[in-house]
Amino acid sequence: MVFKQFLPRKIFTETAPATKNVVVDSLMLEAVQADSIADEKDTLTNTRINFAAVNGIKFPAENFDDYKGYQHLVLFYEKLLQLETKKQGKVRIAYFGDSMTDGDMIVKEFRSSLQNRFGGEGVGFVNITSESAPSRSTITHQFSSNWKTLSYLNVKYPTKPFGVNGHVFFSKKDTIDPAWVKYKANNVAHLTMLNNPTLFYGRSGNKKGSVNFIIGKDTLHKKLNAVNAVNTLSIGKGDLKAFKAQFIATDSIPFYGFNFDDGKGVHVDNFSNRGNSGLPIATFNTSVMQSFNDKLGYDLVILQYGTNVLNYGSLNYTWYERKMARVVEHLRKCFPGVAILIISTADKSTKYDLEMKTDSAVVPLTRAQKKYAVGANAAYINLYTLMGGDGSMVKWVEEVPVRANKDYTHFNYRGAQKISDLIYTQINNGYEEYKKLRGHKPVEPKAAEVKKQDSLIQKTDTTHAE
Incomplete structure (x- = not known):
């Protein structure tokens, strides 16, 4: 009865069945109950975001609407530069996500792109x-x-x-x-x-x-x-x-x-969970995570969530913004010195008046995700705009070649590869800008760096099947 006015019409938007007694629901309902009744005050529109220099490197100021936050990846980019120019060191990435990355979807190609360029063997x-x-x-x-x-x-x-x-x-x-x-x-x-x-x-x-x-x-x-x-x-x-x-x-x-x-180059660990909003990460034991970090050594943590946060009965995501800002703060205690990258929700379509259109909650959620990224000094990728913005999921589902499933939410294998390329390209664009700020001349990719295609026949997956 206490939560009745805050209960969403739909708990899960994914095609996979929800896990029984999922804790993420209670965490989200607690957040909604505590925060969603407050009016959202947008103080970042038209704001110019300036950065503090890190190791003498300072990226140009950004507008909120175009925010990418490359400045917050400086230490990560420096590790990549040492790999590329001196073949020294190693880089490790923890990629946390929901069903979008289930079965190594998206992460597979992302890992491959990095290992093609910077070296590294192993699935993590x-x-x-x-x-x-x-x-x-x-x-x-x-x-x-x-x-x-x-x-x-x-x-x-x-x-x-x-x-x-x-x-x-x-x-x-x-x-x-x-x-x-x-x-x-x-x-x-x-x-x-x-x-x-x-x-x-x-x-x-x-x-x-x-x-x-x-x-x-x-x-x-x-x-x-x-x-x-x-x-x-x-x-x-x-x-x-x-x-x-x-x-x-x-x-x-x-x-x-x-x-x-193999202890060299780049390694990417895929930590995906169907039905995850990202909030459960706040329950990590700090000392245990620090012990993992001592042995694995993370340089970047990627958070790609949103699929399970859409359609919770309100377009006000202030509660999620606040909770995820605390998740980022907690991750920095768990993995000291790590860079954080936030990837927004992708486009999702819902039927309005017998026509599939971008869900009305997508843009407010991506905005909330960008706000907590800015406030938490994290980098940000707007996946919704990268894949085409308003109405893009309809095109990915209905146009040839088909890149997404009929649930208008999840990508098929072709779409996942494209999404991975979009993510990698934005990260690499920031890396190339970083190299210019460091005074390095652009290097033409070698033939060996051209992306290889594996010939493995994909396994059947009812969640991601084309």
Whole structure:
């Protein structure tokens, strides 16, 4: 009864079924209840945004309407420059998203573009279990049914902290058929091997746990030492094509996933969750995230949300702006020194008077996302305008070549590739501007940097099927 006047007509706009008792709903309803009744005061229209220099580099001032915030990516751009000019260092990106990036959609091509140019081999961090595993083309991922999965979308206070992927996994006690997970590299550029497979797991009083790594006809037995908030266990066999891991007597030990990278160039971790608004990130345990960061070393965090925030009964998104500003503030505590990039919601169409048109909530939401990006000193990409603005989703669905699904919300594989190209191009434009400010002359792309196309046949995915 308390929330009745604030309840939206639709909780989820996605085609995939909502997870039962999803926490994000309560977080959003709390935010609406507390903030949406306040009038939104727009003080940024026609505002000139000036920047403070970082390491002697200062981008020109921007108008709010055209805001991109390249200034806030200076440290990230410098890391890329060291990679490009001196082949030194490495760069890691955490890409958080909702169903738009499910199954490595968008992120796959984004990762490939960066690795083509700056180097790097490996798919990055992969969960123990995943609802999108059957549709993911960048790695073959299988797992047994005797895993217990806790997500920050459906559990507010987990028995053990969530990992950087927003999940924590427990093997169910089974002495006959122990829990297992399998990974196999696919025929995709830069992802043809499982580079330096490393297991991430948490603290536990269990001192008997171990893992059997089955590699071809060989079995490697390794003990677990769950003494720290975040622990790692390397297989120690270098790059592998495939392996199976059996978890022996590991009940009560929290597991997070495996990381695959060669330690050079650029690596992009895809942390997607269907039904996510972005707000659950605020529940991350700061010290645990800092431990993950010590081992993985993030330089950029990308937040691409909005699909699940549209159509909440109001065009006033002040509540979301405020909550996400706090999410960004929290991320900076979790990953000190990290740059933040906000990617807005894409266009979405709804039927008005028997005609599909841009949903009336899209523009107000993108504006709220830009406002919290400006206020939080984060970079910003307006995906809605990049894909064509008003009415663009209708064109992507109905014109040839088809780039989006009949739900007028999600992209198909062709559309996801185009979206990735748009995102990469804007980031790269800022990088090229940064190089000019640093006094570097433009370098013509080498033939080896031309984007490769993988020949892998895409897997069936009812969420993203064309």
